[in-house]
Amino acid sequence: MKVHVANHPLISHKLTILRDEKTDSPTFRLLVEELVTLLAYEATRDVRTTSISIKTPVTATTGLVLAEPRPVVVPILRAGLGMLEGMTKLLPTAQVGFLGMVRNEETLQASTYANRLPENLSGRQCFVLDPMLATGGTLAMAINYLIERGANEITAICLLAAPEGIKALEDEFKDAGIPITLVTGSLDEKLNEKGYIVPGLGDAGDRLYGVV
Numbered sequence: 001m002k003v004h005v006a007n008h009p010l011i012s013h014k015l016t017i018l019r020d021e022k023t024d025s026p027t028f029r030l031l032v033e034e035l036v037t038l039l040a041y042e043a044t045r046d047v048r049t050t051s052i053s054i055k056t057p058v059t060a061t062t063g064l065v066l067a068e069p070r071p072v073v074v075p076i077l078r079a080g081l082g083m084l085e086g087m088t089k090l091l092p093t094a095q096v097g098f099l100g101m102v103r104n105e106e107t108l109q110a111s112t113y114a115n116r117l118p119e120n121l122s123g124r125q126c127f128v129l130d131p132m133l134a135t136g137g138t139l140a141m142a143i144n145y146l147i148e149r150g151a152n153e154i155t156a157i158c159l160l161a162a163p164e165g166i167k168a169l170e171d172e173f174k175d176a177g178i179p180i181t182l183v184t185g186s187l188d189e190k191l192n193e194k195g196y197i198v199p200g201l202g203d204a205g206d207r208l209y210g211v212v
């Protein structure tokens with residue numbers, strides 16, 4: 001698995017405000033959107049393109065456009081939904097599928113409660129959106145789901161990642177046989193005893209949408 005920790009002063013600046021417990025939900029949502037657009041720029045570096053002929057007002061030439069089939073963007077509900085707008089801003093023609101996953105706060109095990117994905121993802125490039133890579137359980141389950149449906153290249157985009165989560169994904173996908181990449185805004189220090197990322201930003205879903 002390839003891991004890319006974005007190292008850019010604008011990302012660090014926005015992440016610092018995002019982490020601050022005083023940042024309110026409207027500002028938090030706006031910052032998540034902006035951060036994802038910046039991370040998506042890195043994450044789409046290898047998005048597939050195809051060559052087409054066009055005419056400029058001056059001459060005939062060739063250029064690159066996104067190839068078919070279109071990439072698939074998969075936000076993991078609930079918190080990944082807050083990342084969708086920032087991603088589709090950069091990839092407006094992408095197809096969007098949804099996976100609803102929840103983590104049991106005691107066992108930290110992930111389970112799926114909703115799925116709206118194309119049955120057949122053969123040959124598709126997929127971008128999975130989940131703000132927090134903590135234990136790695138949710139992302140591992142989501143990536144396995146996409147592999148089972150035939151995806152042949154998967155990039156996960158997270159705002160923050162814990163070393164424990166990265167190790168879990170590396171172990172899980174060492175023999176995946178397809179390229180898997182993680183792009184994260186920061187590599188944080190660790191997980192605490194409750195499975196929260198430290199220093200982290202708290203519960204991403206609650207900070208985006210309030211406590212339910």
Ligand code: URA
Nearest residue numbers: 134196197202203204
């Ligand atoms: N999920 C969150 O929302 N926050 C964490 O710190 C870990 C998992």
